Amino acid sequence: MNFERRHLSDETLLDLYKRLLKPRLIEEKMLILIRQGKVSKWFSGIGQEAISVGVTAVLDQDEYILPMHRNLGVFTGRDIPLYRLFSQWQGKASGFTKGRDRSFHFGTQEYKIIGMISHLGPQLGVADGIALANKLKKNGKVTAVFTGEGATSEGDFHEALNIASVWDLPVLFVIENNGYGLSTPTNEQYRCENLADKGIGYGMESHIIDGNNILEVYIELSEIVDSMKVNPRPVLLEFKTFRMRGHEEASGTKYVPQELMDLWAEKDPVETYRRYLIKQNIMTPTQDEEWRNDIKKEIDDNLVIANAEAEIEADYDEELNDVYKPYDFEEVTPSHEIENIRFVDAISQGLKQSFERHDNLVIMGQDIAEYGGAFKITDGFVEQFGKSRVINTPICESAVVSAGMGLSINGYKAIVEMQFADFVSTGFNPIVNYLAKVHYRWQENADVVVRMPCGGGTQAGPFHSQTNEAWFTKTPGLKVVYPAFPYDAKGLLATAINDPNPVLFFEHKQLYRSVYQDVPKDYYTLPFGKASLLKEGNDITIIAFGAAVHWALEVLEKNPEISADLIDLRTLQPLDKETVYASVKKTNKAIILQEDSMFGGIASDISAMIMEDCFEYLDGPVKRVASLDSPIPFTKALEDQYLPKERFEIALLKLLKY
DSSP states (O other): OOOOOTTOOHHHHHHHHHHHHHHHHHHHHHHHHHHTTSOSOOOOOTTOHHHHHHHHHHSOTTSOEEOOTTOHHHHHHTTOOHHHHHHHHHTOTTSSSTTSSOTTOOOBGGGTBOOOOTTOTHHHHHHHHHHHHHHHHTOOOOEEEEEETGGGGSHHHHHHHHHHHHTTOOEEEEEEEOSEETTEEGGGTOOSSOGGGGGGGGTOEEEEEETTOHHHHHHHHHHHHHHHHHSOOOEEEEEEOOOOSOSSGGGOSTTSOHHHHHHHHTTOHHHHHHHHHHHTTSSOHHHHHHHHHHHHHHHHHHHHHHHHSOOOOOOHHHHHHTSSOOOOOOOOOOOSOEEEEEHHHHHHHHHHHHHHHOTTEEEEETTOSTTOOTTSTTTTHHHHHOTTTEEEOOSOHHHHHHHHHHHHHTTOEEEEEOSSGGGGGGGHHIIIIIITTHHHHHSOOOOEEEEEEEOSSSOOOTTTOOOOTHHHHTSTTOEEEOOOSHHHHHHHHHHHHHSSSOEEEEEEHHHHTTOEEEEESSOOOOOTTOOEEEEOOSSEEEEEOTHHHHHHHHHHHHOTTOOEEEEEOOEEESOOHHHHHHHHHHHSOEEEEEEEESTTSHHHHHHHHHHHHSGGGOSSOOEEEEEOSSOOOSSHHHHHHHSSHHHHHHHHHHHHTO
């Protein structure tokens, strides 16, 4: 291997060696502990250390790095105390996830490291969001994100590169091309000669670097990073390297030809660099031995600390309390000055006033800037708040949601507008696997609101008419809001933006321009988890949300003899069980109306809760009324049949006679 020191001092050369040596010796210790049954799983980076070490060495301590599970050199390079890493791998409290996640699936703001999730791709978009925040701050910082050659086939990779290129984001996209995705060789993963070539399609600068040569990694990256600070832009880096161990230790390497193992063993980044330093009289074998002994002692001493730490004891309350970041609702009471506005105006007004209140608030979505969005909700926002805060996105929901997570990590509030709620399916993974779980996993919050224009009644067919709240009420860590009136929409949207947790905010499209209400002109907030009792009666409890509330009102107006409590839930997570239970205990009957199809919907859970907790008060079965268990159709006759509006009146009258 050809090492060129160029301008580097002996001190720098030796520092790089010690940085390389530390993760290698830790790994060798871990392999011993695995054989002894003291570590359950290990993802080895042996043979790839020069990449992690080099990237970390060229970045400032306050620049974010998003590593993967073979990048131990990132964690040691940021000088994380070893006992904390050992405790993390043992699932103990001094780690970073309270025993809730393993190995390197964690992040730490203290060391500006944002760990991966097993789905790999979303972290690339998270890096975009972190870099976008840096660009908005104009602080000249660079963000580095790691991926393997296998994950370059994921859609998130392409979405993230495209966004970074279009927005000129200072992101180092680091591809560790180590030959195999678990056992699948590169010739079965892609057909281009080099993965760096993929940058061409995105108008992105790219480089191929010898990932086993620490001096080439360090020198080339130093020049690239210095250039990015002057000229912010994304850069794609393909590091040619090899994985000398299995995907994880249990996998082994039997699928790798022995001659290939032998070839790369000769390119070992630690051993080849060691020989170079000794040959150049920069380091002596004695020095090397002393440093090895010092590091081994540090490892052993920190293992003693980690091993002595007590095992985590399960705490029921703590587990549930950590799902969400604590949030003390701040009630803002409006003035008495009101105006009669539409639902769509209330959303737009609430957004605008939140933008005025939070100078770190950013909204991203398709066509939301100059065009004002598909429903013109952000019309005029660019003129008032600028394109740096009102950002048009390419059509790539997954990376945009992930970018919202990155903005949150780096001190911003993010709103992501789905042009239609149906399109959230292509952004589903980062919502349910990243945003929802991040606080529970390592106490980082996702300050992201996803706006969801939804619902039928407009003959828009199967891809523009869904009301898919049940996809998210099932997922712990998400909050789900679904207002039915302009007053609630404005106040709840303000709260959603204030809340540091991820919120799915459903806005029924049919209500946008059909429902008017007197709404305070100025800013105000409404609490989550508080239902609205719209009508009071003694015969039956009607529970609904969204457009279904208006359908229930129409039926009650048509049948004035019905004495009913009508509850508008307003928020589905958290759910106001107390109001529901109090009403059921009074009326002794309950019917739940939802627009979503029946099976698996929120009505099923509410029905089960009432049956379990209020059974002795019931004088009849809890009835659910919902749309057909089919996709929502286009033609009006078919859509009318699909929606539950007509069936609700029949079911209500039947239950009253029970």
